[in-house]
Amino acid sequence: METVLNSEQRVARAKLAADTRWGKRFDWESSTIDDGLAKLADLRSEAERGGLILQRRMSVERVNDAICYNPDCKRGADGQPMRIDIGSGRFAGSKSRINNDTGIMETAYACSAACYLYLSNNFKHSPATEREPIKEVNPDVVNNEAAVSKI
Numbered sequence: 001m002e003t004v005l006n007s008e009q010r011v012a013r014a015k016l017a018a019d020t021r022w023g024k025r026f027d028w029e030s031s032t033i034d035d036g037l038a039k040l041a042d043l044r045s046e047a048e049r050g051g052l053i054l055q056r057r058m059s060v061e062r063v064n065d066a067i068c069y070n071p072d073c074k075r076g077a078d079g080q081p082m083r084i085d086i087g088s089g090r091f092a093g094s095k096s097r098i099n100n101d102t103g104i105m106e107t108a109y110a111c112s113a114a115c116y117l118y119l120s121n122n123f124k125h126s127p128a129t130e131r132e133p134i135k136e137v138n139p140d141v142v143n144n145e146a147a148v149s150k151i
């Protein structure tokens with residue numbers, strides 16, 4: 001079998017892959033509600049399964065050490081930022097946040113109080129995307145029938 005593809009073959013292969021992937025997409029618009037609910041239950045079950053497996057893997061394959069978050073930290077070997085052995089618990093502090101771009105939790109560690117101060121000031125949640133302003137509601141047109149009927 002030929003393993004080296006020229007550019008046209010690569011493009012054709014990519015198009016086939018994209019068509020195949022999109023062709024397998026569930027048709028949410030025209031399927032019956034029951035089929036849609038069944039498909040949604042399947043997806044939720046698969047997502048839960050994936051979440052549990054990843055959680056288990058992350059606890060088994062977790063990172064054992066980290067570099068101090070403070071770029072000016074010079075407590076490590078050769079004046080480099082300190083390498084922290086997370087399992088030993090010998091670090092000044094850590095902070096976690098959810099990366100808005102990936103949705104993945106990320107944690108930073110600091111080796112000393114001074115580095116933790118830097119960490120606290122700089123490792124923050126990125127600001128949430130701005131929400132749409134709340135539309136003003138004209139009280140005269142608010143549907144308040146339920147309240148009126150109880151009077």
Ligand SMILES: [Zn+2]
Binds near residue numbers: 082110111
């Ligand atoms: Zn440090």
